[in-house]
Amino acid sequence: MSEITLIGLGAMGSALGRALLENEIELTVWNRSVEKTEALVNLGAKSASSLEAAIDASPRVMICITQYEASRALLDQPSIVSTLTNKTIVQLSTGTPGEVRKMAQWVNDQGANYLDGSIMVYPVTIGKEAAQILVSGEKSIYRDCQPYINCLGGDVRYVGEKIGAAAALDLAVLxxxxxxxxxxxxxxxxxxxxxxxxxxxxxxxxxxxxxxxxxxxxxxxxxxxxxxxxxxxxxxxxxxxxxxxxxxxxxxxxxxxxxxxxxxxxxxxxxxxxxxxxxxxxxxxx
Ligand SMILES: NC(=O)c1ccc[n+]([C@@H]2O[C@H](COP(=O)([O-])OP(=O)(O)OC[C@H]3O[C@@H](n4cnc5c(N)ncnc54)[C@H](OP(=O)(O)O)[C@@H]3O)[C@@H](O)[C@H]2O)c1
CATH class of the missing domain: 1.10.1040.10 (N-(1-d-carboxylethyl)-l-norvaline Dehydrogenase; domain 2)
Incomplete structure (x- = not known):
């Protein structure tokens, strides 16, 4: 088992992965285009052979892909849904508060926990003191994930239990x-x-x-x-x-x-x- 799985290794996901590995977190990674896993595997991450294997590998699954809605399509497949029970999904893809609420409800319906985060900086700042990340969701779930989220930046702010709060603040700043x-x-x-x-x-x-x-x-x-x-x-x-x-x-x-x-x-x-x-x-x- 790993401590956390990271799905989505674009510019931002790769930066998140590097920050987790720099903090010696046991990390499993998965990306739709498999070649993007190589750089993080070279730094010590485990590569999962499939999305099912990636979710199975850890109690916590961090997602960072382009479209918020696409992450639902990724998880809402019969072979994947069965792997979600008791997992915690940490969603770091950008979405609107409405999308966040819809996705959180669906994830909860699958017997899994949900946290939503908004990354307020460019990938180059991830892992540094100035990296501001807003997180919302149930406090006990946040506490469980806090050691991992704190690896991503020095300015992590928990903005409350309302699941859409981080996304609302993101839209407000934008x-x-x-x-x-x-x-x-x-x-x-x-x-x-x-x-x-x-x-x-x-x-x-x-x-x-x-x-x-x-x-x-x-x-x-x-x-x-x-x-x-x-x-x-x-x-x-x-x-x-x-x-x-x-x-x-x-x-x-x-x-x-x-x-x-x-x-x-x-x-x-x-x-x-x-x-x-x-x-x-x-x-x-x-
Ligand atoms: N870059 C920034 O400055 C920044 C700042 C704050 C927040 N963010 C947020 O971070 C998220 C990721 O951004 P990014 O900069 O990493 O984008 P990116 O470099 O364009 O990478 C996009 C990632 O999403 C994956 N992806 C896209 N559609 C998918 C689908 N249908 N199924 C599975 N995977 C899919 C891509 O997989 P493939 O490699 O297979 O295409 C890739 O891993 C976005 O929500 C963005 O708003 C980015």
């Missing part, structure tokens, strides 16, 4: 993309229209502030070398915020306004570029 990013880009548009150097604008923001990097990308006219958050990433996050707001029946004017702006950047072919590329949409419209 809501900045709806208005702050377009607002900063709008500021750059004012400066360039007034002939004020964008370096002066960028210098108003402290080092590390996203507003500073947006202003500097626009100043250099370089939207591809350092993509901190692409237009495509922003639109997918904001779409999740809008859908969730609609499901809740709360006001969604701000995400709706923002999606329209980002969509025009996608339509103009800037989807893979940094969100600073929104400036090109503003310039087209002036």
């Amino acid at each position: 809501s900045r993309l709806c208005a702050i990013t377009p607002g900063v880009v709008n500021g750059a548009h004012i400066c360039e229209s007034e002939g004020v150097p964008l370096t002066l604008y960028a210098d108003l923001f402290p080092e590390g502030d996203r507003a500073r990097s947006l202003a500097l990308s626009i100043h250099h006219g370089n939207f591809t070398d350092e993509v901190i958050a692409s237009v495509n990433t922003a639109i997918s996050c904001i779409s999740a915020i809008k859908t969730h707001s609609e499901d809740l029946g709360i006001n969604c004017e701000i995400p709706a306004f923002s999606i329209n702006l980002y969509q025009r950047a996608v339509d103009a072919g800037f989807g893979d570029q940094d969100a600073a590329a929104l400036i090109k949409v503003l310039r087209m419209a002036s």
Whole structure:
């Protein structure tokens, strides 16, 4: 037996796996494309021959794959469902609170426990002091998993028993993309229209502030070398915020306004570029 199994070894899952192994956790790994297991196996992880074997190998199963819904499809197969009884699923894929509640209910119905986590940093920060991870779910389950989750970063925050709380806070933080990013880009548009150097604008923001990097990308006219958050990433996050707001029946004017702006950047072919590329949409419209 291992202490924990990790499913999903993309950029984030691999970073999680490395952090667990650095802390000498006995780890079993599984990934849909088997070649991605090799790097972690070389660092000491055990590779499972099948998904069933991977779940069987540990009492706790951490999942980190692209789509939240896909993790249900992965587990909801007759040969897998029977392996879930008494396991604890630690879900670290990004989802909306609604998706989280649905998945938690289904997992509980299979006789398994469920914790949901939101990773608030890039893979490069995993394992470091600054790595912020929010976790929600039953406290006793969290306590059992805490030693493993704590390996992933120095800023792990338990945000309560409401299973959707971590995902709600994640969407709340991502809501900045709806208005702050377009607002900063709008500021750059004012400066360039007034002939004020964008370096002066960028210098108003402290080092590390996203507003500073947006202003500097626009100043250099370089939207591809350092993509901190692409237009495509922003639109997918904001779409999740809008859908969730609609499901809740709360006001969604701000995400709706923002999606329209980002969509025009996608339509103009800037989807893979940094969100600073929104400036090109503003310039087209002036
Ligand atoms: N990267 C970040 O900066 C970041 C930050 C915070 C949170 N996250 C979250 O972390 C999760 C993973 O992101 P990532 O950056 O690791 O993505 P990634 O590098 O694109 O890797 C995606 C992973 O998901 C697996 N996958 C996708 N669809 C699947 C399916 N239908 N069945 C089984 N496996 C499937 C892939 O398997 P294959 O290798 O077989 O394709 C791969 O292991 C996402 O929910 C993301 O929102 C990422």
